[in-house]
Amino acid sequence: MTTETMEAPAVAAPTATPPHPLREFWGYFSANHGAVAGLVIIVAVVLVALLADVIAPHDPNATDTALALKPPFWQEGGSIAYPLGTDPIGRDILSRLIHGARLSLLIGIAVVALSIIIGTVLGLVAGFFRGLTEIFIMRLMDIILTLPSLLLAIVIVAVLGPGLMNAMLAVALVILPHYVRLARAAVITETSKDYVTAARVSGAGTTRLMFREVLPNCTAPLIVQASLGISTAILDAAALGFLGLGAQPPSPEWGTMLADAREFVLRAWWVVTFPGLAILITVLAFNLLGDGLRDALDPKLKR
DSSP: OOOOOOOOOOOOOOOOOOOOOHHHHHHHEEEEEEEHHHHHHHHOOOOOHTHHHHHHHOTTTTGGGGTTTOOOOOOOOBBBBBBBBBBTOBHHHHHHHHHHHHHHHHHHHHHHHHHHHHHHHHHHHHHHHHTHHHHHHHHHHHHHHOOEEEOOOOHHHHHOOOHHHHHHHHHHHHHHHHHHHHHHHHHHHTTHHHHHHHHHTOOOHHHHHIIIIIIGHHHHHHHHHHHHHHHHHHHHHHHHHHTSHHHHHHHHOOHHHHHHHGTTTTTTTTHHHHHHHHHHHHHHHHHHHHHHHHHHHHHHGOO
């Protein structure tokens, strides 16, 4: 008797589903524990800034000379009603720090937004239109970079006049060259790739090539630089406020708080320590976030 052999049907090997881009991004980002800590701190600072009117125990500008230089609550003479003490004219330091977070974040975000928009456009123009246009833009950026950033900001504010808006414009101009150089380098790299050549052959104009084809592929280094630029903007704005050229009293800006309290540092340590810590922690958090974004967005650093 003949036996017929039955062939088992071939089973297709399961294909691995590629991870979602956001899941992949979070995997690389969360591997950097410092970046996660920085993100947590930034989220906390943002929430404090948004809810400043609700969680601040006192009016940040309310003065009471009878409460001047009251120490923090854990020191003798302190009060839980003023947990971090008061400044030389009796204003609650905790309330001013909370409202100052709103002002400092506004400065950092507005400055970086202005710089990244102008810098990206100039970088795109320099990368696409070579020759004299590129030389003019990049040499102008080089001139700005050769000048000390804080000194240049001081000169600009001195010309325009002290004030928060002028300080923001000065800081935006100071950090502008970094975005122009990054955008130009990314554009030059992308324009040599096949998809740009294909789009150009299919009849895409220069504007479409710049903003629809090339720009979306240049965002990774700009996002990383933006996160680092916010910390630089906060520092420079605080320095201008300390020198009396930025936010003007009685604005609860952290640099202005340091300026108002510098003559009392030897007998009331809290009036300068807490604003200084607020600047330090916020700037450090944005730097840590920038490191994590660089690891997650830069393919060359992915392991």
